[in-house]
Amino acid sequence: MGSNPLLKVQSAGIQFGGLKAVWDFNMEIHQGELVGLIGPNGAGKTTCFNLLTGVYVPTEGDISLEGQRLNGLAPYQVTRKGISRTFQNIRLFNELSVLDNVKVAYHSLAKHSIVSSIFRLPSHFSGEKEMEEKSIEFLKIFQLEPYLYEKAKNLPYGMQRRLEIARALAAGPKLLLLDEPAAGMNPQETHELMELIAFVREKFNLTILLIEHDMKLVMGICERIYVLDHGQLIADGTPNEIRNNPKVIEAYLGEEAAESHAESSPN
Numbered sequence: 711m712g713s714n715p716l717l718k719v720q721s722a723g724i725q726f727g728g729l730k731a732v733w734d735f736n737m738e739i740h741q742g743e744l745v746g747l748i749g750p751n752g753a754g755k756t757t758c759f760n761l762l763t764g765v766y767v768p769t770e771g772d773i774s775l776e777g778q779r780l781n782g783l784a785p786y787q788v789t790r791k792g793i794s795r796t797f798q799n800i801r802l803f804n805e806l807s808v809l810d811n812v813k814v815a816y817h818s819l820a821k822h823s824i825v826s827s828i829f830r831l832p833s834h835f836s837g838e839k840e841m842e843e844k845s846i847e848f849l850k851i852f853q854l855e856p857y858l859y860e861k862a863k864n865l866p867y868g869m870q871r872r873l874e875i876a877r878a879l880a881a882g883p884k885l886l887l888l889d890e891p892a893a894g895m896n897p898q899e900t901h902e903l904m905e906l907i908a909f910v911r912e913k914f915n916l917t918i919l920l921i922e923h924d925m926k927l928v929m930g931i932c933e934r935i936y937v938l939d940h941g942q943l944i945a946d947g948t949p950n951e952i953r954n955n956p957k958v959i960e961a962y963l964g965e966e967a968a969e970s971h972a973e974s975s976p977n
């Protein structure tokens with residue numbers, strides 16, 4: 711790939727006390743790619759997302775988006791630079807309506823000034839109206855239109871997951887990070903979600919990095935995959951390369967063995 715990468719991570723890492731949760735992490739993602747980040751439980755995947763989004767400041771290495779260094783920026787600044795995310799455990803404003811959840815995301819980027827909003831100047835209303843129309847447009851794409859005025863907490867689980875993605879998209883990201891978007895979904899919901907992810911990627915010319923445990927799903931939609939184990943990258947490549955990589959097979963076999971041991975051990 712000749713062009714400059716959208717995201718570049720060079721030897722990034724973070725240490726918590728004595729624990730090196732992630733270290734020497736390298737990654738390059740180009741505009742338009744759909745990339746997977748996988749690894750056994752506790753491998754450091756969510757920690758990587760936290761590094762990329764300013765939740766954690768790397769104790770080593772560099773992270774840049776379009777050549778601009780992100781190290782040390784607060785999460786809201788990273789969002790403004792163009793990285794949005796969803797969380798493993800859904801984080802919505804439960805008491806707000808579906809529509810307001812998306813409008814809040816727009817507000818964080820809104821162009822109309824605080825002065826115009828306080829004094830309720832005409833520019834405020836046109837900004838507000840435009841924001842509402844755009845929010846509804848997004849929600850239609852995610853088939854959430856029937857729920858516009860429903861409190862977020864009352865949505866079926868699969869729809870809450872969709873709303874989280876819609877909200878992340880409303881911030882207009884260049885790079886969208888999805889942390890286990892299909893967690894807790896049944897196979898039918900998962901299948902529909904994957905089709906939706908592929909669709910929004912095309913429609914908004916997005917670049918996506920996703921963490922997912924469902925191998926079939928990751929292998930099915932990602933063009934490239936990075937694999938973490940014990941905080942370190944052990945492989946990256948196409949789904950086929952990853953599927954046949956002995957280090958990856960070993961890491962996952964190790965996880966299965968640990969799980970079956972835990973299941974058979976008395977408490």
Ligand SMILES: Nc1ncnc2c1ncn2[C@@H]1O[C@H](COP(=O)(O)OP(=O)(O)OP(=O)(O)O)[C@@H](O)[C@H]1O
Pocket residue numbers: 726729731749750751752753754755756757758798
């Ligand atoms: N704030 C923190 N303080 C201390 N240790 C942490 C912190 N955040 C993460 N860790 C540790 O870093 C390691 C990696 O955790 P992380 O949640 O990133 O793994 P993961 O690959 O996302 O796991 P899972 O698939 O189970 O979600 C774990 O050992 C975890 O306990």
